[in-house]
Amino acid sequence: MRGRSPTRVEIGRPAGVGVEGHPTDELRSAPQDIIDYDLPTHPLKDVDIKRAKDALKNDPFFQHYPEWAKAFELLLKMGKRAEQQAFAKHALNFVMDDYLPAKLKNTKSFLP
Numbered sequence: 001m002r003g004r005s006p007t008r009v010e011i012g013r014p015a016g017v018g019v020e021g022h023p024t025d026e027l028r029s030a031p032q033d034i035i036d037y038d039l040p041t042h043p044l045k046d047v048d049i050k051r052a053k054d055a056l057k058n059d060p061f062f063q064h065y066p067e068w069a070k071a072f073e074l075l076l077k078m079g080k081r082a083e084q085q086a087f088a089k090h091a092l093n094f095v096m097d098d099y100l101p102a103k104l105k106n107t108k109s110f111l112p
Helices: 031-036 046-058 060-064 066-078 084-089 094-105
Strands: none
Touching: 031 066, 046 060, 046 066, 060 066, 084 094
16 A cells, blocks of 8 residues: 655654555654654644544554554654654754664564
8 A cells, every 4th residue: 555655754653654544665754763863843733643543543554553553652642743854953964874774774673
């Protein structure tokens, strides 16, 4: 199943989760990245909270993949999200030089 093709790293939705909470084939940052990389954040909007709660409750995907449910629950618990630009806190080339290589070395951290 393909989702939309973003032109930026999406943080606040688990890697591979599209706007409506459905899987995509794109690498995306997970809510844990906000913590791991101490990224600047923005509060979740009411619509973000509503969609995440609805997906957790009603989408069978989350019953089938509890790791994804855990990521969404962390997102809701934090109540915040980050944008791709948040990585610039570290350096302009941080995503290319550090973040992606680290992610690819530790594929066990990927959600199924």
